[in-house]
Amino acid sequence: MNIKYDSNDIILENVKCLDLDLTLDCGQAFRWVKNKDNSWSGVVKGVYLNISKNGDTVILRNTTKESYENIWKDYFDFEKDYTAICNTLKQDKLIAPTVDEYYGIRILNQDSWEVLCSFVISQQNNIKRIKGIIDRLCRTYGDEICDGYFSFPSAEKLSTLTVEDFEALGTGYRAKYLEKLSKAVAGGAIDFEKIKALPLDDARKELLKIYGVGIKVANCALLFGFGFYDAFPVDVWMKRVMAYYPDGLPQCFDGIGGIAQQYLFHWARNNL
């Protein structure tokens, strides 16, 4: 990969194994918006970005070298060798055609707080509705970063809300979970950095202590927001996929099971 800095834009050449449409709209992140010119716009950690891809060239618009170094390099995992990862996964003949068909799905390294909140909202819910709830949450309680794009509200901000405030966003029975989660995080009862440093099983145990967080939400949070590539969330779609693996997961998934999971999840949603 080659990086060029051009005033407010950053151009990355020779980027392999990245499909923006699949990665930004495959059910791991809920806030990216596709524009008429096929670029995508979003806000991460309070910073706006417009991103597009042409061939193997990625263009980051309206951003800075500092934002790239501090946020986007890690968020999109530009320095991880996804080509090698996909080749490893394809040692399993069952997933091989799925990796080829949806080649370029990456796991985004999202903000821990946003992911935890988002996946508490996600439970027993569909992706369209999840997006709507999160959009209302951000428009109501986030800060407008630029023209119609809002930050994800902080735990401190949400800790001031009541259960009724969360219900007003359409969160349904999850409102009480969000109310307690916000106060717990704002009060310092949950230390994200400490959890990131733990082994997977211990990190999962920590998240399972949270009211409203079960095994599925914990695994999603660990995979999408805490850097655990081997966390393997199983929802109703993945339960259907697991019927194809009656003897358990293949050895080539070790350490990267979460990435395999995202390809299989996307396949299931389109085919089952």
Place this chain on the structure above:
DNA sequence: GTCCAGGCATGCA
């Protein structure tokens, strides 16, 4: 009207 969605807490055996 019923069924379903990136499930969880609770009660009970």
Place this chain on the structure above:
DNA sequence: TGCATGCATGGA
């Protein structure tokens, strides 16, 4: 430990 049940909402 495992299983049944209730839970908010909106689209199909």
